[in-house]
Amino acid sequence: MSEKLKVKSEKFKGLSKWFETHQPKGKWSWLGSTYEAFHTFAFTPNRVTSKGSHIRDAVDLKRAMITVVIALIPAMLFGMWNIGYQHYISVPETLHSSLFTLHCFWFGFLRMLPMLAVSYIVGLGIEFTFAQIRHHEVNEGFLVTGFLIPMIVPVTTPLWQLALATAFAVIIGKEVFGGTGMNFLNPALVARAFLFFSYPTRMSGDQVWIAADLWGTDAIAGATPLAELAAGIHPSASALDMLIGTIPGSTCETSVIAILLGAILLLFTGIASWRIMLSVILGGGLMGLLFNHLSPLTSNLSPYFQLPFYYHYLMGGFMFGAVFMATDPVTAAQTNIGKWIYGFLIGAFAVMLRVLNSAYPEGMMLSILLMNCFAPLIDHCVIARNIKRRQKRARIQSKVTAQ
Protein backbone atom coordinates (compact mmCIF):
# COMPACT_ATOMS: atom_id res chain seq x y z
CA MET A 1 0.00 0.00 0.00
CA SER A 2 3.00 2.22 0.40
CA GLU A 3 3.63 2.22 -3.32
CA LYS A 4 2.13 5.14 -5.10
CA LEU A 5 -0.87 4.29 -7.19
CA LYS A 6 -0.61 5.78 -10.63
CA VAL A 7 -4.06 5.64 -12.06
CA LYS A 8 -4.79 7.67 -15.14
CA SER A 9 -8.18 7.89 -16.68
CA GLU A 10 -9.55 10.03 -19.46
CA LYS A 11 -12.93 10.01 -17.83
CA PHE A 12 -13.49 10.81 -14.16
CA LYS A 13 -10.39 13.00 -14.22
CA GLY A 14 -11.60 14.93 -11.25
CA LEU A 15 -12.18 11.82 -9.15
CA SER A 16 -8.84 10.37 -10.14
CA LYS A 17 -7.12 13.60 -9.18
CA TRP A 18 -9.00 13.67 -5.88
CA PHE A 19 -7.71 10.20 -5.06
CA GLU A 20 -4.15 11.18 -5.92
CA THR A 21 -4.16 14.29 -3.82
CA HIS A 22 -5.93 12.67 -0.90
CA GLN A 23 -3.68 9.70 -0.20
CA PRO A 24 -3.74 9.24 3.56
CA LYS A 25 -0.42 10.10 5.14
CA GLY A 26 0.90 11.31 8.40
CA LYS A 27 -1.64 11.03 11.13
CA TRP A 28 -4.24 9.70 8.66
CA SER A 29 -2.08 6.86 7.37
CA TRP A 30 -3.98 4.35 9.52
CA LEU A 31 -6.86 4.82 7.10
CA GLY A 32 -4.78 3.20 4.33
CA SER A 33 -6.97 0.10 4.01
CA THR A 34 -10.15 2.11 3.62
CA TYR A 35 -8.53 4.42 1.08
CA GLU A 36 -7.24 1.49 -0.91
CA ALA A 37 -10.65 -0.17 -0.87
CA PHE A 38 -12.45 2.85 -2.29
CA HIS A 39 -9.66 3.63 -4.75
CA THR A 40 -9.65 0.17 -6.30
CA PHE A 41 -13.42 0.25 -6.28
CA ALA A 42 -13.34 3.33 -8.46
CA PHE A 43 -10.36 2.54 -10.70
CA THR A 44 -8.53 -0.55 -11.84
CA PRO A 45 -5.06 -0.24 -10.32
CA ASN A 46 -2.06 -0.62 -12.64
CA ARG A 47 0.17 -1.74 -9.82
CA VAL A 48 2.47 -4.66 -10.53
CA THR A 49 3.33 -7.20 -7.87
CA SER A 50 6.99 -6.93 -6.99
CA LYS A 51 7.67 -10.45 -5.70
CA GLY A 52 6.88 -14.02 -6.64
CA SER A 53 4.97 -15.42 -9.55
CA HIS A 54 1.29 -14.73 -9.76
CA ILE A 55 -1.41 -15.90 -12.09
CA ARG A 56 -2.89 -12.89 -13.78
CA ASP A 57 -6.53 -13.16 -14.62
CA ALA A 58 -8.93 -10.52 -15.84
CA VAL A 59 -11.57 -12.02 -13.55
CA ASP A 60 -10.24 -10.88 -10.21
CA LEU A 61 -12.04 -11.21 -6.90
CA LYS A 62 -14.05 -8.05 -7.42
CA ARG A 63 -15.30 -9.14 -10.83
CA ALA A 64 -16.15 -12.66 -9.65
CA MET A 65 -18.10 -11.28 -6.71
CA ILE A 66 -20.03 -8.76 -8.75
CA THR A 67 -20.96 -11.51 -11.23
CA VAL A 68 -22.50 -13.50 -8.41
CA VAL A 69 -24.41 -10.43 -7.26
CA ILE A 70 -25.74 -9.92 -10.79
CA ALA A 71 -26.74 -13.59 -10.89
CA LEU A 72 -28.64 -13.08 -7.65
CA ILE A 73 -30.64 -10.13 -8.97
CA PRO A 74 -33.43 -12.12 -10.71
CA ALA A 75 -34.09 -14.00 -7.47
CA MET A 76 -33.93 -10.76 -5.50
CA LEU A 77 -36.40 -8.96 -7.78
CA PHE A 78 -38.79 -11.86 -7.79
CA GLY A 79 -38.44 -12.17 -4.02
CA MET A 80 -39.43 -8.53 -3.59
CA TRP A 81 -42.50 -9.02 -5.74
CA ASN A 82 -43.41 -12.23 -3.93
CA ILE A 83 -43.21 -10.57 -0.50
CA GLY A 84 -45.83 -8.09 -1.64
CA TYR A 85 -47.88 -10.73 -3.44
CA GLN A 86 -48.00 -12.99 -0.38
CA HIS A 87 -49.00 -10.02 1.76
CA TYR A 88 -51.78 -8.81 -0.52
CA ILE A 89 -53.39 -12.22 -1.13
CA SER A 90 -53.44 -12.79 2.64
CA VAL A 91 -55.05 -9.46 3.47
CA PRO A 92 -58.71 -9.95 2.61
CA GLU A 93 -59.66 -6.35 1.89
CA THR A 94 -57.22 -5.98 -1.00
CA LEU A 95 -58.58 -5.88 -4.52
CA HIS A 96 -57.26 -8.93 -6.28
CA SER A 97 -57.19 -7.13 -9.61
CA SER A 98 -54.27 -5.04 -8.38
CA LEU A 99 -52.16 -8.07 -7.54
CA PHE A 100 -49.93 -7.99 -10.55
CA THR A 101 -49.28 -4.31 -10.50
CA LEU A 102 -46.22 -2.64 -9.10
CA HIS A 103 -47.92 -2.53 -5.68
CA CYS A 104 -46.59 -5.94 -4.78
CA PHE A 105 -43.10 -5.10 -5.89
CA TRP A 106 -43.10 -1.76 -4.09
CA PHE A 107 -44.25 -3.38 -0.85
CA GLY A 108 -41.52 -6.02 -1.06
CA PHE A 109 -38.94 -3.45 -2.04
CA LEU A 110 -39.68 -1.41 1.07
CA ARG A 111 -39.49 -4.57 3.22
CA MET A 112 -36.20 -5.73 1.72
CA LEU A 113 -34.43 -2.38 1.72
CA PRO A 114 -33.91 -2.10 5.51
CA MET A 115 -32.76 -5.72 5.68
CA LEU A 116 -30.19 -5.18 2.94
CA ALA A 117 -29.05 -1.95 4.57
CA VAL A 118 -28.60 -3.58 7.98
CA SER A 119 -26.73 -6.52 6.52
CA TYR A 120 -24.34 -4.31 4.54
CA ILE A 121 -23.78 -1.66 7.20
CA VAL A 122 -23.03 -4.17 9.97
CA GLY A 123 -21.02 -6.55 7.81
CA LEU A 124 -18.97 -3.97 5.95
CA GLY A 125 -18.41 -2.02 9.15
CA ILE A 126 -16.84 -5.09 10.75
CA GLU A 127 -14.87 -5.94 7.60
CA PHE A 128 -13.41 -2.44 7.36
CA THR A 129 -12.55 -2.39 11.07
CA PHE A 130 -10.75 -5.72 10.87
CA ALA A 131 -8.89 -4.71 7.71
CA GLN A 132 -7.74 -1.50 9.39
CA ILE A 133 -6.57 -3.26 12.56
CA ARG A 134 -4.71 -5.91 10.61
CA HIS A 135 -3.49 -3.52 7.89
CA HIS A 136 -4.99 -5.74 5.22
CA GLU A 137 -6.68 -4.69 2.06
CA VAL A 138 -10.45 -4.70 2.40
CA ASN A 139 -11.76 -7.78 0.63
CA GLU A 140 -14.83 -7.95 -1.51
CA GLY A 141 -16.10 -11.20 -0.07
CA PHE A 142 -18.81 -9.49 1.88
CA LEU A 143 -20.47 -8.01 -1.20
CA VAL A 144 -22.03 -11.38 -1.92
CA THR A 145 -22.51 -12.45 1.71
CA GLY A 146 -24.27 -9.20 2.54
CA PHE A 147 -26.55 -9.68 -0.44
CA LEU A 148 -27.27 -13.31 0.45
CA ILE A 149 -28.10 -12.91 4.13
CA PRO A 150 -31.39 -11.00 3.70
CA MET A 151 -32.36 -13.35 0.87
CA ILE A 152 -32.43 -16.50 2.97
CA VAL A 153 -34.28 -15.36 6.09
CA PRO A 154 -38.03 -14.94 6.68
CA VAL A 155 -39.32 -11.52 5.77
CA THR A 156 -40.42 -10.77 9.33
CA THR A 157 -36.98 -11.28 10.90
CA PRO A 158 -36.39 -8.38 13.33
CA LEU A 159 -33.61 -6.13 12.13
CA TRP A 160 -31.64 -6.35 15.39
CA GLN A 161 -31.55 -10.13 15.09
CA LEU A 162 -30.38 -9.78 11.50
CA ALA A 163 -27.64 -7.39 12.63
CA LEU A 164 -26.55 -9.78 15.37
CA ALA A 165 -26.49 -12.74 12.99
CA THR A 166 -24.48 -10.77 10.42
CA ALA A 167 -21.96 -9.72 13.05
CA PHE A 168 -21.67 -13.32 14.29
CA ALA A 169 -21.22 -14.66 10.77
CA VAL A 170 -18.55 -12.14 9.82
CA ILE A 171 -16.57 -12.38 13.07
CA ILE A 172 -16.92 -16.02 14.13
CA GLY A 173 -17.59 -17.46 10.67
CA LYS A 174 -14.91 -15.57 8.78
CA GLU A 175 -12.59 -13.10 10.47
CA VAL A 176 -11.31 -15.44 13.19
CA PHE A 177 -10.03 -17.71 10.45
CA GLY A 178 -8.25 -14.86 8.66
CA GLY A 179 -10.91 -13.21 6.53
CA THR A 180 -12.11 -13.74 2.99
CA GLY A 181 -10.82 -16.94 1.46
CA MET A 182 -9.85 -18.48 4.80
CA ASN A 183 -13.30 -19.35 6.15
CA PHE A 184 -14.34 -22.98 6.05
CA LEU A 185 -18.06 -22.32 6.49
CA ASN A 186 -20.23 -20.28 4.16
CA PRO A 187 -20.73 -17.01 6.10
CA ALA A 188 -24.27 -16.39 4.84
CA LEU A 189 -25.30 -19.84 6.03
CA VAL A 190 -23.56 -19.26 9.36
CA ALA A 191 -25.79 -16.19 9.78
CA ARG A 192 -28.86 -18.25 8.97
CA ALA A 193 -27.82 -21.08 11.27
CA PHE A 194 -27.23 -18.56 14.06
CA LEU A 195 -30.77 -17.24 13.63
CA PHE A 196 -32.17 -20.73 13.33
CA PHE A 197 -30.68 -21.97 16.59
CA SER A 198 -30.92 -18.68 18.50
CA TYR A 199 -34.43 -17.62 17.65
CA PRO A 200 -36.21 -20.75 16.43
CA THR A 201 -39.65 -19.20 16.79
CA ARG A 202 -38.71 -16.52 14.26
CA MET A 203 -37.20 -18.91 11.75
CA SER A 204 -39.72 -21.70 11.42
CA GLY A 205 -43.37 -22.43 11.97
CA ASP A 206 -46.20 -20.76 10.12
CA GLN A 207 -46.14 -17.31 11.74
CA VAL A 208 -43.09 -15.77 10.11
CA TRP A 209 -43.30 -16.07 6.33
CA ILE A 210 -45.84 -13.40 5.35
CA ALA A 211 -45.45 -9.79 6.44
CA ALA A 212 -48.55 -8.38 8.11
CA ASP A 213 -47.74 -4.76 7.36
CA LEU A 214 -45.09 -2.56 5.88
CA TRP A 215 -43.12 -2.17 9.09
CA GLY A 216 -42.63 -4.33 12.14
CA THR A 217 -42.28 -8.03 12.70
CA ASP A 218 -45.90 -9.15 12.80
CA ALA A 219 -46.82 -11.93 10.45
CA ILE A 220 -49.88 -13.44 8.86
CA ALA A 221 -50.24 -17.20 9.27
CA GLY A 222 -49.10 -19.14 6.25
CA ALA A 223 -47.14 -22.37 6.05
CA THR A 224 -44.43 -23.24 3.57
CA PRO A 225 -44.72 -26.52 1.64
CA LEU A 226 -41.88 -27.90 3.76
CA ALA A 227 -43.66 -27.08 7.01
CA GLU A 228 -46.84 -28.69 5.73
CA LEU A 229 -44.96 -31.84 4.83
CA ALA A 230 -43.16 -31.90 8.17
CA ALA A 231 -46.60 -31.79 9.78
CA GLY A 232 -47.67 -34.73 7.63
CA ILE A 233 -49.87 -32.92 5.10
CA HIS A 234 -49.40 -32.94 1.36
CA PRO A 235 -48.32 -29.43 0.22
CA SER A 236 -51.26 -27.26 -0.76
CA ALA A 237 -49.34 -25.39 -3.45
CA SER A 238 -49.12 -26.97 -6.88
CA ALA A 239 -45.81 -27.88 -8.48
CA LEU A 240 -46.25 -25.04 -10.97
CA ASP A 241 -46.70 -22.50 -8.15
CA MET A 242 -43.54 -23.77 -6.51
CA LEU A 243 -41.67 -23.62 -9.81
CA ILE A 244 -42.68 -20.00 -10.35
CA GLY A 245 -42.27 -19.26 -6.67
CA THR A 246 -45.62 -17.78 -5.62
CA ILE A 247 -45.48 -19.59 -2.26
CA PRO A 248 -44.55 -18.46 1.26
CA GLY A 249 -40.90 -18.98 2.11
CA SER A 250 -37.66 -17.24 2.90
CA THR A 251 -37.60 -13.91 1.12
CA CYS A 252 -35.87 -14.65 -2.18
CA GLU A 253 -35.45 -18.41 -2.45
CA THR A 254 -38.94 -19.44 -3.55
CA SER A 255 -38.69 -19.06 -7.31
CA VAL A 256 -36.86 -21.89 -9.05
CA ILE A 257 -37.09 -20.07 -12.41
CA ALA A 258 -35.43 -16.90 -11.11
CA ILE A 259 -32.70 -18.97 -9.47
CA LEU A 260 -32.10 -20.89 -12.70
CA LEU A 261 -31.68 -17.59 -14.56
CA GLY A 262 -28.88 -16.78 -12.14
CA ALA A 263 -27.48 -20.28 -12.52
CA ILE A 264 -27.25 -19.82 -16.30
CA LEU A 265 -25.13 -16.69 -15.82
CA LEU A 266 -22.90 -18.38 -13.24
CA LEU A 267 -22.35 -21.41 -15.46
CA PHE A 268 -21.87 -19.33 -18.59
CA THR A 269 -19.17 -17.22 -16.94
CA GLY A 270 -17.65 -20.24 -15.20
CA ILE A 271 -17.79 -18.58 -11.77
CA ALA A 272 -19.63 -21.51 -10.21
CA SER A 273 -18.77 -25.15 -10.70
CA TRP A 274 -21.24 -27.09 -12.87
CA ARG A 275 -20.00 -30.28 -11.25
CA ILE A 276 -21.23 -29.19 -7.83
CA MET A 277 -24.60 -27.96 -9.09
CA LEU A 278 -25.23 -31.12 -11.08
CA SER A 279 -24.12 -33.45 -8.33
CA VAL A 280 -26.26 -31.71 -5.69
CA ILE A 281 -29.28 -32.16 -7.95
CA LEU A 282 -28.35 -35.78 -8.64
CA GLY A 283 -27.81 -36.52 -4.97
CA GLY A 284 -31.13 -35.02 -3.94
CA GLY A 285 -33.02 -36.72 -6.75
CA LEU A 286 -31.56 -40.16 -6.11
CA MET A 287 -32.26 -39.84 -2.40
CA GLY A 288 -35.85 -38.85 -3.19
CA LEU A 289 -36.23 -41.86 -5.49
CA LEU A 290 -34.76 -44.11 -2.81
CA PHE A 291 -37.37 -42.93 -0.32
CA ASN A 292 -40.09 -43.53 -2.94
CA HIS A 293 -38.95 -47.13 -3.21
CA LEU A 294 -38.63 -47.52 0.54
CA SER A 295 -42.17 -46.30 1.20
CA PRO A 296 -43.92 -49.68 0.67
CA LEU A 297 -41.48 -51.28 3.09
CA THR A 298 -42.10 -48.97 6.01
CA SER A 299 -45.13 -48.53 8.16
CA ASN A 300 -44.28 -44.82 8.21
CA LEU A 301 -47.00 -43.34 6.05
CA SER A 302 -45.68 -39.78 6.01
CA PRO A 303 -46.53 -38.20 2.65
CA TYR A 304 -42.84 -37.37 2.33
CA PHE A 305 -42.06 -40.94 1.35
CA GLN A 306 -44.41 -40.92 -1.62
CA LEU A 307 -43.48 -37.43 -2.76
CA PRO A 308 -42.18 -37.36 -6.34
CA PHE A 309 -38.45 -36.67 -6.21
CA TYR A 310 -38.62 -33.44 -8.25
CA TYR A 311 -40.74 -31.82 -5.52
CA HIS A 312 -37.58 -31.62 -3.45
CA TYR A 313 -36.06 -29.31 -6.05
CA LEU A 314 -39.08 -27.04 -6.04
CA MET A 315 -39.58 -26.68 -2.29
CA GLY A 316 -37.64 -24.58 0.17
CA GLY A 317 -34.07 -23.57 -0.45
CA PHE A 318 -32.86 -26.62 -2.34
CA MET A 319 -32.19 -24.91 -5.65
CA PHE A 320 -30.98 -21.72 -4.02
CA GLY A 321 -28.52 -23.72 -1.96
CA ALA A 322 -27.42 -25.82 -4.91
CA VAL A 323 -26.78 -22.80 -7.16
CA PHE A 324 -25.49 -20.10 -4.81
CA MET A 325 -24.43 -21.73 -1.55
CA ALA A 326 -22.91 -25.11 -2.30
CA THR A 327 -20.84 -23.63 -5.14
CA ASP A 328 -19.09 -21.06 -2.95
CA PRO A 329 -15.52 -21.54 -4.23
CA VAL A 330 -13.96 -20.95 -0.82
CA THR A 331 -15.86 -23.53 1.18
CA ALA A 332 -16.50 -26.16 -1.48
CA ALA A 333 -14.19 -29.04 -2.36
CA GLN A 334 -11.44 -27.99 -4.76
CA THR A 335 -10.64 -31.18 -6.65
CA ASN A 336 -12.90 -32.29 -9.49
CA ILE A 337 -13.66 -35.71 -8.03
CA GLY A 338 -14.04 -34.07 -4.64
CA LYS A 339 -16.66 -31.72 -6.07
CA TRP A 340 -18.77 -34.64 -7.26
CA ILE A 341 -18.63 -36.33 -3.85
CA TYR A 342 -19.21 -33.05 -1.98
CA GLY A 343 -22.19 -32.03 -4.09
CA PHE A 344 -23.76 -35.48 -4.15
CA LEU A 345 -23.65 -35.77 -0.37
CA ILE A 346 -25.12 -32.27 0.08
CA GLY A 347 -28.14 -33.20 -2.02
CA ALA A 348 -28.52 -36.61 -0.40
CA PHE A 349 -28.23 -35.33 3.18
CA ALA A 350 -30.59 -32.42 2.52
CA VAL A 351 -33.35 -34.73 1.33
CA MET A 352 -32.63 -37.23 4.08
CA LEU A 353 -32.95 -34.54 6.76
CA ARG A 354 -36.19 -33.26 5.27
CA VAL A 355 -37.83 -36.66 5.10
CA LEU A 356 -36.59 -38.31 8.27
CA ASN A 357 -36.23 -35.45 10.75
CA SER A 358 -39.35 -33.38 11.10
CA ALA A 359 -37.68 -31.17 13.72
CA TYR A 360 -35.67 -29.56 10.91
CA PRO A 361 -38.10 -28.89 8.07
CA GLU A 362 -35.33 -27.57 5.82
CA GLY A 363 -32.26 -29.75 5.52
CA MET A 364 -30.37 -27.76 2.92
CA MET A 365 -28.68 -25.30 5.30
CA LEU A 366 -27.44 -27.94 7.71
CA SER A 367 -26.34 -30.30 4.99
CA ILE A 368 -24.27 -27.62 3.21
CA LEU A 369 -22.67 -26.57 6.50
CA LEU A 370 -21.89 -30.20 7.32
CA MET A 371 -20.29 -30.82 3.94
CA ASN A 372 -18.36 -27.54 4.22
CA CYS A 373 -16.69 -29.10 7.24
CA PHE A 374 -15.87 -32.24 5.31
CA ALA A 375 -14.71 -30.58 2.07
CA PRO A 376 -11.02 -30.39 3.12
CA LEU A 377 -11.09 -34.06 4.15
CA ILE A 378 -12.61 -35.08 0.81
CA ASP A 379 -9.92 -33.10 -1.01
CA HIS A 380 -7.21 -34.68 1.10
CA CYS A 381 -8.43 -38.20 0.29
CA VAL A 382 -8.74 -37.45 -3.43
CA ILE A 383 -5.23 -36.04 -3.58
CA ALA A 384 -3.77 -38.90 -1.53
CA ARG A 385 -5.41 -41.40 -3.86
CA ASN A 386 -4.02 -39.56 -6.89
CA ILE A 387 -0.50 -39.59 -5.48
CA LYS A 388 -0.74 -43.29 -4.71
CA ARG A 389 -1.99 -44.11 -8.19
CA ARG A 390 0.77 -42.13 -9.83
CA GLN A 391 3.42 -43.72 -7.68
CA LYS A 392 2.10 -47.12 -8.65
CA ARG A 393 2.20 -46.15 -12.30
CA ALA A 394 5.73 -44.85 -11.94
CA ARG A 395 6.82 -48.12 -10.32
CA ILE A 396 5.31 -50.19 -13.12
CA GLN A 397 6.94 -47.92 -15.68
CA SER A 398 10.33 -48.25 -14.07
CA LYS A 399 9.94 -52.03 -13.91
CA VAL A 400 9.11 -52.13 -17.60
CA THR A 401 12.12 -50.04 -18.52
CA ALA A 402 14.33 -52.15 -16.26
CA GLN A 403 13.31 -55.26 -18.10
Place this chain on the structure above:
Amino acid sequence: MSNWKKLLIEPLRKTNPVMVLVLGICSCLAVTAKLKPALVMGASVTVVTAFSNLIISLLRKGIPSRIRIIVQLVVVSTLVILVDQFLKAFAYDVSKQLSVYVGLIITNCIIMGRLEAYALSHGPGESFLDGLGNGLGYSLILIIVAFFRELFGSGTLLGYQVIPQSLYEAGYQNNGLMILPPMALIVIGIIIWINNSKTESK
Protein backbone atom coordinates in the same frame (compact mmCIF):
# COMPACT_ATOMS: atom_id res chain seq x y z
CA MET B 1 5.81 -10.72 44.76
CA SER B 2 6.19 -13.25 47.50
CA ASN B 3 6.10 -16.91 46.58
CA TRP B 4 2.68 -17.81 47.94
CA LYS B 5 1.07 -14.82 46.29
CA LYS B 6 2.63 -15.81 43.00
CA LEU B 7 1.30 -19.36 43.37
CA LEU B 8 -2.20 -18.02 43.88
CA ILE B 9 -2.24 -15.18 41.33
CA GLU B 10 -0.41 -16.68 38.36
CA PRO B 11 -2.98 -19.40 37.55
CA LEU B 12 -5.69 -16.76 37.36
CA ARG B 13 -4.31 -15.23 34.21
CA LYS B 14 -0.77 -16.05 33.16
CA THR B 15 -0.95 -19.85 33.43
CA ASN B 16 -4.71 -20.18 33.54
CA PRO B 17 -5.63 -23.87 33.17
CA VAL B 18 -8.53 -23.17 30.78
CA MET B 19 -7.36 -20.08 28.95
CA VAL B 20 -3.70 -20.88 28.46
CA LEU B 21 -3.30 -24.63 29.01
CA VAL B 22 -6.75 -25.40 27.51
CA LEU B 23 -7.54 -28.10 30.08
CA GLY B 24 -10.91 -28.98 31.58
CA ILE B 25 -12.86 -27.75 28.55
CA CYS B 26 -15.44 -30.55 28.69
CA SER B 27 -16.95 -29.52 32.01
CA CYS B 28 -16.72 -25.86 30.95
CA LEU B 29 -19.14 -26.68 28.12
CA ALA B 30 -21.42 -28.82 30.24
CA VAL B 31 -22.11 -26.86 33.40
CA THR B 32 -22.01 -23.23 32.29
CA ALA B 33 -25.56 -22.80 30.97
CA LYS B 34 -26.50 -21.26 34.33
CA LEU B 35 -24.42 -19.32 36.83
CA LYS B 36 -25.37 -21.25 39.97
CA PRO B 37 -24.18 -24.70 38.91
CA ALA B 38 -21.05 -23.08 37.51
CA LEU B 39 -20.28 -21.52 40.89
CA VAL B 40 -20.82 -24.82 42.71
CA MET B 41 -18.78 -26.71 40.14
CA GLY B 42 -15.95 -24.19 40.40
CA ALA B 43 -15.94 -24.48 44.20
CA SER B 44 -15.99 -28.29 44.05
CA VAL B 45 -13.08 -28.46 41.62
CA THR B 46 -11.13 -25.94 43.70
CA VAL B 47 -11.61 -28.00 46.86
CA VAL B 48 -10.67 -31.24 45.13
CA THR B 49 -7.61 -29.77 43.41
CA ALA B 50 -6.31 -28.09 46.57
CA PHE B 51 -6.73 -31.05 48.89
CA SER B 52 -5.58 -33.71 46.44
CA ASN B 53 -2.46 -31.60 45.83
CA LEU B 54 -1.92 -31.37 49.58
CA ILE B 55 -2.38 -35.09 50.24
CA ILE B 56 -0.27 -36.26 47.32
CA SER B 57 2.45 -33.81 48.29
CA LEU B 58 2.49 -35.25 51.82
CA LEU B 59 2.64 -38.78 50.44
CA ARG B 60 5.06 -37.99 47.60
CA LYS B 61 8.15 -39.55 49.19
CA GLY B 62 6.35 -42.79 49.97
CA ILE B 63 4.68 -43.35 46.61
CA PRO B 64 6.53 -45.75 44.28
CA SER B 65 6.64 -43.95 40.96
CA ARG B 66 5.37 -46.99 39.03
CA ILE B 67 1.97 -46.94 40.74
CA ARG B 68 1.68 -43.20 41.35
CA ILE B 69 -1.26 -42.72 38.94
CA ILE B 70 -3.29 -45.30 40.84
CA VAL B 71 -2.50 -43.66 44.16
CA GLN B 72 -3.47 -40.28 42.72
CA LEU B 73 -6.74 -41.70 41.42
CA VAL B 74 -7.57 -43.17 44.82
CA VAL B 75 -6.98 -39.85 46.55
CA VAL B 76 -8.88 -37.81 43.94
CA SER B 77 -11.83 -40.19 43.81
CA THR B 78 -12.11 -40.21 47.61
CA LEU B 79 -12.29 -36.43 47.60
CA VAL B 80 -14.75 -36.37 44.71
CA ILE B 81 -17.05 -38.77 46.53
CA LEU B 82 -16.86 -36.60 49.65
CA VAL B 83 -17.78 -33.51 47.61
CA ASP B 84 -20.59 -35.37 45.86
CA GLN B 85 -22.07 -36.58 49.16
CA PHE B 86 -21.73 -33.11 50.63
CA LEU B 87 -23.59 -31.55 47.70
CA LYS B 88 -26.31 -34.19 47.88
CA ALA B 89 -26.79 -33.43 51.56
CA PHE B 90 -26.72 -29.65 51.51
CA ALA B 91 -27.44 -28.52 47.94
CA TYR B 92 -29.62 -31.20 46.44
CA ASP B 93 -31.06 -29.09 43.59
CA VAL B 94 -27.68 -28.04 42.27
CA SER B 95 -26.38 -31.55 42.71
CA LYS B 96 -29.26 -32.73 40.51
CA GLN B 97 -28.39 -30.14 37.87
CA LEU B 98 -24.72 -31.02 37.86
CA SER B 99 -25.67 -34.71 37.76
CA VAL B 100 -22.79 -36.77 36.43
CA TYR B 101 -20.35 -33.88 36.14
CA VAL B 102 -19.43 -33.89 39.84
CA GLY B 103 -18.41 -37.51 39.55
CA LEU B 104 -16.51 -36.67 36.40
CA ILE B 105 -14.28 -34.20 38.28
CA ILE B 106 -12.02 -37.21 38.71
CA THR B 107 -11.29 -37.15 34.99
CA ASN B 108 -10.65 -33.41 34.96
CA CYS B 109 -7.24 -32.94 33.37
CA ILE B 110 -6.43 -29.98 35.59
CA ILE B 111 -6.32 -32.12 38.74
CA MET B 112 -4.13 -34.87 37.33
CA GLY B 113 -2.01 -32.27 35.58
CA ARG B 114 -1.30 -30.37 38.80
CA LEU B 115 -0.58 -33.59 40.72
CA GLU B 116 1.90 -34.80 38.13
CA ALA B 117 3.47 -31.46 37.36
CA TYR B 118 3.56 -29.87 40.78
CA ALA B 119 2.52 -31.84 43.86
CA LEU B 120 4.93 -34.71 43.24
CA SER B 121 7.93 -32.39 43.42
CA HIS B 122 6.94 -29.65 45.88
CA GLY B 123 6.20 -29.29 49.55
CA PRO B 124 2.67 -29.58 50.96
CA GLY B 125 2.12 -25.85 51.64
CA GLU B 126 3.15 -24.79 48.16
CA SER B 127 1.19 -27.61 46.59
CA PHE B 128 -1.95 -26.66 48.45
CA LEU B 129 -1.67 -23.06 47.25
CA ASP B 130 -0.95 -24.19 43.71
CA GLY B 131 -4.05 -26.38 43.73
CA LEU B 132 -6.11 -23.55 45.17
CA GLY B 133 -4.84 -21.11 42.55
CA ASN B 134 -5.53 -23.45 39.65
CA GLY B 135 -8.97 -24.26 40.97
CA LEU B 136 -9.71 -20.56 41.22
CA GLY B 137 -8.39 -19.95 37.70
CA TYR B 138 -10.73 -22.65 36.42
CA SER B 139 -13.65 -21.20 38.42
CA LEU B 140 -12.96 -17.74 37.05
CA ILE B 141 -13.40 -18.84 33.45
CA LEU B 142 -16.41 -20.96 34.39
CA ILE B 143 -18.07 -17.94 36.00
CA ILE B 144 -17.31 -15.60 33.08
CA VAL B 145 -18.72 -18.08 30.57
CA ALA B 146 -21.75 -18.87 32.71
CA PHE B 147 -22.41 -15.15 33.28
CA PHE B 148 -22.73 -14.44 29.57
CA ARG B 149 -24.59 -17.64 28.81
CA GLU B 150 -27.19 -17.15 31.52
CA LEU B 151 -27.57 -13.42 30.84
CA PHE B 152 -28.15 -13.75 27.09
CA GLY B 153 -29.57 -17.26 27.04
CA SER B 154 -32.14 -16.97 29.82
CA GLY B 155 -32.18 -13.27 30.70
CA THR B 156 -31.45 -14.13 34.33
CA LEU B 157 -28.50 -14.19 36.71
CA LEU B 158 -28.48 -16.75 39.54
CA GLY B 159 -32.14 -17.31 38.74
CA TYR B 160 -33.22 -13.68 39.13
CA GLN B 161 -34.56 -11.92 36.07
CA VAL B 162 -32.10 -9.23 35.03
CA ILE B 163 -33.32 -8.20 31.61
CA PRO B 164 -36.44 -6.07 32.23
CA GLN B 165 -39.83 -7.23 31.08
CA SER B 166 -40.31 -4.02 29.09
CA LEU B 167 -37.43 -5.04 26.81
CA TYR B 168 -39.15 -8.35 26.06
CA GLU B 169 -42.32 -6.48 25.25
CA ALA B 170 -40.34 -4.30 22.86
CA GLY B 171 -39.41 -7.43 20.90
CA TYR B 172 -36.26 -8.68 22.59
CA GLN B 173 -35.80 -12.44 22.67
CA ASN B 174 -33.49 -14.73 24.61
CA ASN B 175 -30.78 -16.24 22.47
CA GLY B 176 -31.43 -19.98 22.28
CA LEU B 177 -27.96 -20.69 20.92
CA MET B 178 -26.44 -19.45 24.19
CA ILE B 179 -28.04 -22.38 26.04
CA LEU B 180 -26.49 -24.90 23.67
CA PRO B 181 -22.95 -26.20 24.35
CA PRO B 182 -21.44 -24.96 21.03
CA MET B 183 -21.87 -21.39 22.21
CA ALA B 184 -19.88 -22.16 25.37
CA LEU B 185 -17.02 -23.26 23.14
CA ILE B 186 -17.30 -20.03 21.15
CA VAL B 187 -17.42 -17.91 24.31
CA ILE B 188 -14.31 -19.66 25.65
CA GLY B 189 -12.68 -19.11 22.27
CA ILE B 190 -13.45 -15.40 22.44
CA ILE B 191 -12.04 -15.21 25.99
CA ILE B 192 -8.83 -16.91 24.82
CA TRP B 193 -8.73 -14.57 21.83
CA ILE B 194 -9.00 -11.45 23.99
CA ASN B 195 -6.45 -12.80 26.46
CA ASN B 196 -3.96 -13.69 23.72
CA SER B 197 -4.27 -10.37 21.97
CA LYS B 198 -3.60 -8.58 25.27
CA THR B 199 -0.62 -10.68 26.34
CA GLU B 200 0.97 -10.62 22.88
CA SER B 201 0.97 -6.86 22.67
CA LYS B 202 2.86 -6.57 25.97
